[in-house]
Every structure is written in C-alpha cells, then in structure tokens.
Amino acid sequence: KIFSSLEEGSRFIGKEIATLIREKEAKGQKIVLGLATGSSPKSLYTELVRLHREEKLSFKNVVTFNLDEYYPIDNDALQSYNRFMKEQLFSKVDINPANCHIPNGQWKKEDIKQRCLEYEKMIEEAGGIDLQILGIGNNGHIGFNEPGSSIYSRTRLVPLDNSTRIANSHDFQNISAVPRLAITMGISTILKAKRIVLMAWGQLKAPVIQKAVEGNVTEQIPASLLQQHNDCIFVTDEVAASEL
Ligand code: GLP
Numbered sequence: 302k303i304f305s306s307l308e309e310g311s312r313f314i315g316k317e318i319a320t321l322i323r324e325k326e327a328k329g330q331k332i333v334l335g336l337a338t339g340s341s342p343k344s345l346y347t348e349l350v351r352l353h354r355e356e357k358l359s360f361k362n363v364v365t366f367n368l369d370e371y372y373p374i375d376n377d378a379l380q381s382y383n384r385f386m387k388e389q390l391f392s393k394v395d396i397n398p399a400n401c402h403i404p405n406g407q408w409k410k411e412d413i414k415q416r417c418l419e420y421e422k423m424i425e426e427a428g429g430i431d432l433q434i435l436g437i438g439n440n441g442h443i444g445f446n447e448p449g450s451s452i453y454s455r456t457r458l459v460p461l462d463n464s465t466r467i468a469n470s471h472d473f474q475n476i477s478a479v480p481r482l483a484i485t486m487g488i489s490t491i492l493k494a495k496r497i498v499l500m501a502w503g504q505l506k507a508p509v510i511q512k513a514v515e516g517n518v519t520e521q522i523p524a525s526l527l528q529q530h531n532d533c534i535f536v537t538d539e540v541a542a543s544e545l
Contacts, residue, residue: 302534303542307344307502310536314434314498315348319358321432326362331400333364333424335433335491336390337444338382341500342434346389353394360396364427366420367403368435368444369485372413372458374406380472381406404456404484413484417456421490433494437501440464441509441522445485448521454487488526497533499524501541510537511544 304310318334325332336342352358367386376383383403391401402423408416424430435443440462446454447462459482466479473479491497501510513524514535520526527533 302536304536304538307500307538310500310502310538311344311348314345314500314536315352317498318349318432319352319356322358322360322363325431326359331362331364331427333366333427333429333431335430335486335494336365336367336386337434337436338367338369338385339436341436341502343389345434345500349390350393358394360394363396364400365396365402366424366427366430366486367401368491369483370404370406371480372404372406372408372482372484374480376405376407378406404486406480406484408484413458417458417484420456420486424490430494431496433491433497435491435497435499435524435527437499437506437509437513437524438465439468439505439509441513441524443488443491443499443523443527445483446488446491446523448523450488450520450523452492452520452526453489455490456484456486458482458484488520488523492526492530494530495532497527497530498536499527499533500536502538504540504543506537506541507544510535510541514545 322332370382374381445459470476470479512522516525518525518528
C-alpha cells in the first residue's frame with residue numbers, strides 16, 4: 302500500500318491496530334503486538350498515542366513483544382530500544398508494564414540462550430503474535446536478522462553487519478561505540494505472526510523495497526522471505542516505492 306506521506310501511511314497502520322484492539326476488547330481477549338524500533342515506526346507510535354488521548358483507545362488488553370535490542374547495552378542508554386519504547390509509547394499510554402516484553406541488553410552472556418528460549422515460550426503462551434510491525438534495514442534485514450539469517454532462525458544473539466553498524470552509527474558517538482552484537486527474534490519467530498505489516502519511508506529504502514517485493518525469495522534479503530507469508534503487507538510512501 303503506497304501513501305503520499307509517512308504520516309498518512311502511519312495513520313492507516315494506526316487504524317488497523319486500533320480496529321484489532323477494539324475487536325479483541327469486545328470479545329474480552331488480549332491482543333499480542335510485535336513491535337519494532339528505529340526511525341520508521343516513530344510516526345506510528347505518535348499516532349497510537351494520539352488515538353489513546355483523543356479517541357480513548359485503551360492499551361489495557363495489549364501485550365507486546367519487541368523484535369530486538371543491542372547487546373550489550375544499558376536499558377537506560379540513549380540508544381537502548383528498551384528506553385526507546387518507553388519514551389515513544391509505553392510511558393504515554395495505559396499499557397501495563399508487565400505486558401511489555403523486550404530482549405534485554407543486560408542479560409548475562411551465559412544466560413542468553415535460556416533467556417531467548419524463554420522469550421519464544423512467552424510469545425507462544427501469550428497465544429502467538431496477532432500483528433507484527435516491522436521496519437527494514439537498507440540491506441534487507443528485519444529485526445536484526447542480517448542477510449544470511451536462516452528462515453528457521455529463532456530468538457538469538459547475532460553479530461551485526463558492518464553496514465548496519467554504519468547505518469545506525471548516527472545514534473552513537475562514533476562507529477566504534479555501536480555494539481557488535483544484538484538479540485533478535487528470528488525469521489521463523491516473525492513468520493509465525495498471524496499478520497505482518499512492514500513499513501518503509503524515504504528514497505534510501507527504495508532499492509531494498511524493490512528487491513524484497515519483486516526479487517527472488519532469498520535469505521540474502523531477509524525481508525524477501527516475507528513473500529511466503531499469507532497475510533503480510535508493505536506500507537510505504539511514494540519515494541520508497543519508486544523503484545517498483
Ligand atoms: C534497525 C532495527 C530494525 C529496523 C532497521 C531500520 O537496525 N533493528 O528493526 O527496521 O534498523 O531502521 P530505520 O527505521 O531507522 O530505517
């Protein structure tokens with residue numbers, strides 16, 4: 302779905318989420334959202350906060366699982382995705398903090414495998430992800446699943462590509478301050494979501510959107526694996542769609 306601006310695209314996704322929350326709420330059920338970080342979802346979170354404040358959208362029945370987090374990183378660090386989510390969304394709506402799950406950049410290294418297994422288990426026990434929100438890296442990564450990630454991958458510790466560390470270095474003092482590792486949901490974790498919405502805005506994303514949507518399904522472009530999901534949409538602005 303191509304919109305003339307990122308604000309319009311974000312309003313569309315916000316509406317979809319609000320409809321899902323209200324449908325589930327009417328049935329007395331919880332809704333499980335998979336959430337993303339980075340600059341792309343910021344306007345979506347602004348829209349969700351607006352819906353909460355102006356249209357009484359409640360997040361009391363919402364359970365969230367975030368895609369990823371740098372490793373290691375302090376939860377309070379400026380670049381931490383735990384901090385990002387609190388600032389952009391969680392502190393501004395009526396969500397129960399106990400329902401918000403994010404991989405933790407302070408997990409002990411020897412515990413990570415077990416923690417990742419537990420993360421997967423928590424998603425399953427919550428009933429699986431109803432709607433997964435995604436951004437896309439310039440190299441086609443989703444979450445921090447870099448090119449070459451297996452379609453069978455689950456939540457795990459991964460090394461970051463140099464291109465990702467360079468792309469994300471503007472948030473840090475310099476490139477050497479960007480962590481070399483991250484914890485991310487796997488491709489198979491993402492593909493198990495019932496619905497997936499990937500968003501991309503701006504000219505820089507145009508080449509990778511073309512490859513992900515029209516190119517071969519390949520682990521070299523992780524987002525292209527989404528072609529195999531039966532309820533996945535890409536929401537873009539006109540420039541991000543300009544090479545389609
Ligand atoms: C980061 C995140 C991804 C995100 C991507 C794109 O590396 N781990 O989940 O989709 O970058 O970021 P942006 O939205 O800032 O372009």
